[in-house]
Amino acid sequence: MVGKAPITIKDIGRALNISPSTVSRALKNHPDISQSTKDSVNAYAKEFHYKPNTLALSLRMSKNNTIGVIVPEIVHYFFSSILSGIEQIANSEGFNVVLCQSDENYEKEVSNTKALIATRVSGVLASLSKHTNNYDHYRDVIDSDIPLVFFDRICIDISTDRVVVDDYAGAFAAVEYLIQTGCKRIAFYSSPLQLEISKNRKNGYLDALIKYGLQVDESLIKVCDTREEAIVITPEILDTPNRPDGFFAINDHCAAGILYACKLAKLRVPEDVSIMGFSDGELARACDPMLSTVEQHGYEMGRHAAKLLIDKINGVTHGQYTNKIVKTNLIIRGTTR
């Protein structure tokens, strides 16, 4: 090999017709990569005396004590409360928090990850934009040896730590309460259904209906997760001969829009229609009647996510993955019977 440049991950990829990131993960024995691919990569690497670029590795290992956070929207109370929890733990552990928002936009989320990789942050905490369907930019984070923890809107296609609320149990309890207080036709307003939180809450909703022998009506399941959308679509659903007598909304903004639309339609809340939100915060208490909702502890979620990430950065939990589930609470106020 004298006089020849050592082979790189790219060379191996080219020779085996696979991507450099697959080669990198195969060399690290990543669980996403098949055993046969790992075997070919390791055989090729051995035959051609592949050596990891130790300078690059040591640069990567140098710590700058900065955590990058990607959130869909800072102004959303739930995300700002998570951020507040992250900031609290990070600062107490001597880390700075670099903030990126995706604005619920896939392209911006990709550029956020690129910027954080270029900045060589110590770790990344991320919650997916609701329009993200492709996760290669997060694979790039991992391939750059930057620890990654997902929170709330997670990606199950990537093996990493995650912090979520018990979306299924929270939704099941919310819908069960609506049924137990007399609702028979319950609508569910959801975020886009490819998101894990939407799938899990929908399953909680469906299982509660099934447990109590209520019919599932797909026409009562709508993709709608903002106040503005709820104000637009709710009059239509209220104007059907067999209108719903209960609503379960994926967040309090959406529940506040449903409440507004019900009042405009001269329906009494909760006598004629019950409404249950999800989140809790000042918005829920500002509504009249105050919203019944599923309290999800954003600040706690942020603290857990930051702790998991810092443990990863410090090598405490190297090679393990944790799936932390934060409990929710049902808060019964004025919009349910």
Place this chain on the structure above:
Amino acid sequence: MVGKAPITIKDIGRALNISPSTVSRALKNHPDISQSTKDSVNAYAKEFHYKPNTLALSLRMSKNNTIGVIVPEIVHYFFSSILSGIEQIANSEGFNVVLCQSDENYEKEVSNTKALIATRVSGVLASLSKHTNNYDHYRDVIDSDIPLVFFDRICIDISTDRVVVDDYAGAFAAVEYLIQTGCKRIAFYSSPLQLEISKNRKNGYLDALIKYGLQVDESLIKVCDTREEAIVITPEILDTPNRPDGFFAINDHCAAGILYACKLAKLRVPEDVSIMGFSDGELARACDPMLSTVEQHGYEMGRHAAKLLIDKINGVTHGQYTNKIVKTNLIIRGTTR
């Protein structure tokens, strides 16, 4: 001087019995320092052949393209919208945003500034905690040659760029509207009065009363800026023989608490009592009736502050100070006549 260590800023300070930071500012011809102090410092520096530490200077000048932001509370909608505007401009200009929250706590704010100085951020954007009365930690930022821009809760004792909303004009217009729609006894709920925003809004309130010949009653001016406090103190003020018929609140959280207390007291809003907030956001629209309020454009404020700071970092506006005032709008909804 051969064989002797060169004199430092600390040596000059010790000799003249003034602080190192005063020496540093005197050497930079800072406007806060008196001419006589500058003259003594310069004379001493010349006599003892003072030379700035050029290595330290060049380290200081090296850019890491990071902006530090200090906000009182991220979960407050107004601050999260400012942060969103800062993030938008900073990212488009290739800067990362490092986030610090003071939690409305002076000690935490001091430790935030220390951390940002230690991190050698390119610049700092800050809004004061409501309990901050001493500003030396911000003088340290400036003395470390880190550009500083204040936004919203500014400090007028320090010469630097500032971005504020037109607090006086916004408050005047709000109170004038209450008077023009029939209110004769208007209470004002304020943040602590040492804050510039409180002083300016109080002046707007007082001048509107004076313009229309209404009596100023100090018992109607309360320090109260949260929903919880407003719910506690409002029943008492409503239970006086000569109760107010209008409320002007320093933010919408506080206005929402007043609304809640008025409803509990079986007063009709706006027929019996008018309520005007300050901020605008989803909280104002969630109230029933929806809050009349003074819209302050947080996102725009954040964009302006980030632009000013980046111009300073890039040396575009070296030596100039800008006081940017963002206009407010009166939004009339259901809590006023």
